Amino acid sequence: TLHIVEANPYLLCQYPLYLGFSRADAIAARLAMERDSAGGRRAALTSTRRHTLETGQTWRPRERLLATASKFFGGGPQRMQNELEAREALGELQVVQADEVEYVDLADTLRAELGAAVRLKALAAMPEFPVEGMERQIMLREAAEGITNAPRQKQAIAEALNRRVLVITGGPGT
Numbered sequence: 001t002l003h004i005v006e007a008n009p010y011l012l013c014q015y016p017l018y019l020g021f022s023r024a025d026a027i028a029a030r031l032a033m034e035r036d037s038a039g040g041r042r043a044a045l046t047s048t049r050r051h052t053l054e055t056g057q058t059w060r061p062r063e064r065l066l067a068t069a070s071k072f073f074g075g076g077p078q079r080m081q082n083e084l085e086a087r088e089a090l091g092e093l094q095v096v097q098a099d100e101v102e103y104v105d106l107a108d109t110l111r112a113e114l115g116a117a118v119r120l121k122a123l124a125a126m127p128e129f130p131v132e133g134m135e136r137q138i139m140l141r142e143a144a145e146g147i148t149n150a151p152r153q154k155q156a157i158a159e160a161l162n163r164r165v166l167v168i169t170g171g172p173g174t
Contacts, residue, residue, distance in 0.1 A: 011039065061102070062084070062103065135158075
């Protein structure tokens, strides 16, 4: 393992560690590695993409991703563009066109999103069976639990019980 990491410390940015790029870059510097390596460019690109994913951005515009990764690593957007094409050819990253903008996603994340979309669409196509007396049932549940739901919470409860599928988005605690 030590020989592998010494040969390319940027591998630490990948599964299963996902070490931050700056830490792997510092290890590479201590090993006196040449900064402009394919491993470094790959790590800068995928680490940048993974970081934006952790902040909740599932797709990243190509130009912004290349600019950010270039700032991390140096060498300019064209070198990152070449690396993006190599990562895309290997199936690690995927470029998707939407609304006349090219976005980059991690291939595994895109597969998961598309799979979730297919399953949600199938669930949404199933027949619904509305629950009768919803307001009364919510009121009884509030009394039993000693709580009072906000109007939007009551709406969400009613929607969740009356639909086959419901996606609720929002910040932490939603």
